[in-house]
Amino acid sequence: MTSPTSETSPPSPAQVTTRPWAAMLALCVGFFMILVDMTIVAVAQPQIQTALQTDVNGIVWVTSAYLLTYAVPLLITGRLGDKYGPKLVYQVGLLVFTAASVWCGFSGSIGELIAARALQGIGAALITPQTMALITRIFPPEKRGAAMGVWGTVAGVATLVGPLLGGVLTDSLGWEWIFFVNLPVGVVGLILAAVLVPSVETHDHQFDWLGVVLSAVGLFALVFGIQDGEKYSWNAGIWTLIIGGLVVMAAFVWWQSRIKGEPLVPLSLFRDRNFSLSNIGIASMGFAISGLMIPTMFFLQLVGGMSPTRSAVMMVPMALLTGVLAPIVGRVLDRVHPRVIIASALLLNAIAVGWLGMIARPQTPVWQLIIPMCLMGIASSGIWAPLAATATRGLPWHQAGAGAGVYNTTRMIGSVLGSAAVGALMQTRLAAELPGVDTEHHNATGQLPEMVREGFATAMGDTLYLPAAVLLIGVAAALFFVKPKHQGPPAAPEGTQPSGEAAPAGPVHSS
Template sequence: MTTLDQPTRSGATQRPVAGTRRPLAAVLAAVGIPMFMVTLDNLVVTTALPVIREELGASLGHLQWFVNAYTLPFAALLLTAAALGDRMGRRRLFLVGIALFTLASAACALATEPWMLITARALQGVGGAAVMPLSLTLLATAVPDRLRDPAIGIWGGISGLGVAVGPVVGGAVVKGLDWSWIFWLNVPVGLVAIVLARLVLTESRAAATRLDPLGLLLSATGVLALVWGVIRGQEHGWTAGPTLAALIAGGVLLVLFVGWERRTPTPMLPMGLFRSRGFRNVNGVTLAFSVGVFGSVFLLAQFFQVAQGQSPLGAGLRTMPWTMAPMVVAPIAGLIVNRVGARTLIVTGQALLAAALGWIAIVASPDVAYASLVPPFLLAGVGMGLTFAPTSTLALASVSPEAQGVASGTLNTIRELGVAIGVAALASIFVANGGYGSSEAFTDGLVAAVGVGAAVVALGALLALRLPGRGR
């Protein structure tokens, strides 16, 4: 069995050295299981939304907040978690994140009112903010250079697995038990993940530097205000006073954050990272990808139930051609990324996703045959699989080893910001062109929103052409 050297406590890079060894499979499990749990909950909730809406008496606004209450603190705190992990200990904060996510999952399961579920989902987002970026950083620091790309590919496959089984698990649980069990399932998984992480992972830190409390405050509040403004804009109008105030405040705070990071001797996000063409552009591609794809998925996950009357389990099973493909394709992409080049894989992936979403927008109708949706679903799944691992690989390869923690946090912050913007913006287009009133109305809104999503992803494909080529 392939084994990995444990990282030492000394030095900024914390690379593996000869000594106590851990199996590669054990390291992947220790970082992958918590990350799987975090990704699983995104689409588990999406699939269960129609049932939760009925049982809790939730409105359309509540449904969006069941998703956005998670992504809001998630996006706002990813950079903070990465920076704190670099200085306080990545494994320590990783364990805290798993524990908080597990407790918040139990609170979600016990919710009896929409506001209770929204609050618990927000706590899940706080825990997930520590899990997602640190899982990738802990993996990168534990894996020798020769195994890093394949390991990141497998990590991407595990993330794809969470996406894949989410709709099916959610549908199966809702059909056979109660919707609350989609959250109860996280409790034993979280407990196992805590034990495994403690046994397998060794503590690692970046170079010993002082914390940047003002940077932490400006970044977290800036992202929080910006995402909240986007969400509120969809619900109450983009020209409403509170919406504009939040968007302007978020923009000003982030400008102040950039200015402060340029001046402080110990920045949490060194602005020099963005001088790298690869790092700068891969974050732009990730934003376009998240806005177009996850905004579309939010609506497509409900299409089979609302427009075609399928059960939650039936809807989950019908999404599997899309959601299972990344689990297979992402590890392959990780294995071949050095041979083919990250740019080629990302451009191809984004082009396939844009084509798939456009295809769905063309053929969607209340009575569309499922067989007509299978080819674009497969195409979209392959596109996502070609995107997951290469974007992470390129982001880490574009920075120095000691900056990989903040690079991972930045990439995941951009991704979650895109999720929030995508759900809010495409839901706004959906409401403007249709609604939940009938199958026809839902399909009209879906077609308009998914068409916009296809255009956004196509822009991401064009931006991906500016990524550095193989060997650069």
């Protein structure tokens, strides 16, 4: 039901709450938790594989299920917040996410863990757009920049904390505790939200449920077909599923062009060249980040013999370099053609990922592995914020928020496809390098037997060439950027849709 205030003028931020920073602190708890959970799982994957007696495909589904149920609802969960109130939907999402985390920790089989992770993804999809929508409602324009700066810092810290916390918890208490740790955090977040977060006016929306169903069915068919292709020997059923998924996604696009009212994806956004090209760029980046984590962690732990904590520490230079250099890149972005920064950064990232794949061998010293990881950190500083800013800068002011929501969803879809495709390639390369060898049942606290390390390392390294190649597609797209005209107030890359959907405030790595 639409509140009376929504038909006149919305209340000022001062009328909404007199404690905007306290409200934002409460929102940061939930936002921080879901960002940490996107990276905390990566370092525990070898231990989960052993504990639940599953194969590589099962482990990849632990990631893919979460990303899939996170990506598909994003275009509609913001509108749920507008209709029922962002505070209420945020609390429901936090409750779902926390309960699903406990279920993850108690999972006794890989199927149960995958189901629990899928429920986690739904909770995250409910939380994400409400947090940014509330910030834009409770802060006046002159303080919104400072609030967004704090928001971006939270995202950066979460990216750094996730792998480290995952490593420490896995080493000391077991993999289950990377999920159990969310219980106290979620309870505190719910209490703080109830006390500190204000209720704001609501607006009615039309919901394109057919669009949601088409996008969900199409994406699931594609992900399942790609990821499980090797398992079923790429038989006719798998190819039918993949082709069917493409047909359903084409039907989704057609439906978006025909629907009256509020389409999930306003296709008119893609008339802007930079917006269209930026979506290709961020999809390639989402694909690469999601795709490189699994083979990298398997290599570091099962070939390199690193503990989960030590393998997580290997990621620290990458995160630190991104955090230090991103503000510097931001200051020069307006003075340089976007293709110079973004194409160069994507190319550097592709080279770094390919380099890591080339040297991922048992005899490679650790310091040599850190070099390409540092290059990835340098490259990331020229990708996340510059791409987001370029995507929305040329859009009309009234469409900037809608563009940010579509852009965010495109990144998640890239991550889903990256996880599935890399999982399929890992299985193919393992079958080629170690035919008939069981690498799935091993000591979770140590290395693989010496006789299989070379073949396993080669398979993981070869797998990394796929995300490197996909990044080159992003490079090609970035070369066709046009220099944006300076017009009016620039749209924040983390801007909010009228429905409350937001792009990420910082680099977010998939689990």
